[in-house]
Amino acid sequence: MSDSTAYEGALADYFAGNATDGPYNAHTDRPAMLALAGDVRGLRVLDVGCGAGHYIAELRARGAAEVVGVEGSATLLDHARDRTGADPAVTLHRHDLEEPLTFLPDDSFDLCVVALVHHHLDARRELLAELHRVLRPGGTLLLSTVHPTADWVWHGGSYFDEDRVVTRFGDSGTTNSYRRMTMQTFLNELLDTGLVLERLVEPRATEAARQVDEARYRKTHQTPFFVAVRMRKVQEKPWVEEGRA
Numbered sequence: 001m002s003d004s005t006a007y008e009g010a011l012a013d014y015f016a017g018n019a020t021d022g023p024y025n026a027h028t029d030r031p032a033m034l035a036l037a038g039d040v041r042g043l044r045v046l047d048v049g050c051g052a053g054h055y056i057a058e059l060r061a062r063g064a065a066e067v068v069g070v071e072g073s074a075t076l077l078d079h080a081r082d083r084t085g086a087d088p089a090v091t092l093h094r095h096d097l098e099e100p101l102t103f104l105p106d107d108s109f110d111l112c113v114v115a116l117v118h119h120h121l122d123a124r125r126e127l128l129a130e131l132h133r134v135l136r137p138g139g140t141l142l143l144s145t146v147h148p149t150a151d152w153v154w155h156g157g158s159y160f161d162e163d164r165v166v167t168r169f170g171d172s173g174t175t176n177s178y179r180r181m182t183m184q185t186f187l188n189e190l191l192d193t194g195l196v197l198e199r200l201v202e203p204r205a206t207e208a209a210r211q212v213d214e215a216r217y218r219k220t221h222q223t224p225f226f227v228a229v230r231m232r233k234v235q236e237k238p239w240v241e242e243g244r245a
């Protein structure tokens, strides 16, 4: 099973630092996801597994009207609170993402962001169904995860293994666990929700990462690390409405 409090203590503090200026989170995943987001001015955003609040701060700086963050780790929520200060447009909830988002109404968000989170969960399909429910028609889901090829290169064995793996977390001296999946599983679970795929990117580190860690910068330019997608909740088609009448 996944553990909503896995990112506590030393791992949480290490992750928060990494997400601030690390080559992978700050300079590979986040710039790619924010580029996929485009213009967020005036949007109501849900940040699922918001961690230390880096996306929340960035989205608000780019003009998002309101951001709701959901996170299982108390330590990371403290970091998120420190980062977003007393911003009245930010609301933070402690919640286990293995459970439904019952505290969030239907059709209530323009944009849902799920950055490097859903591979930690066993209830991936259930979470995706919940995100479809809370997105307004026409709304956007941005989701990133570990690239299936990166997992295969790292863990070996069969590309098609979908087991839960335990990995060393950078130089933190700690580990965390997540469930690997094939590209087929990753994409089909998303498409099964009814969301439509608009864009897929395999991000490489930006130039800023060179200053931080040249070796890891180069690595992301040779081996895929993450995959990120932009999905759209389409308006119900008129003929579906007619069929229901």
Ligand SMILES: C[S@@+](CC[C@H](N)C(=O)[O-])C[C@H]1O[C@@H](n2cnc3c(N)ncnc32)[C@H](O)[C@@H]1O
Pocket: 002, 003, 004, 005, 006, 007, 015, 019, 025, 048, 049, 050, 051, 052, 053, 054, 055, 070, 071, 072, 073, 076, 095, 096, 097, 098, 114, 115, 116, 117, 120, 121
């Ligand atoms: C790699 S971090 C990404 C954080 C943030 N999205 C970012 O990119 O900066 C994964 C996050 O998922 C959260 N998480 C993992 N499993 C969870 C669960 N079952 N319930 C709630 N949060 C969970 C962790 O606490 C952590 O904040």
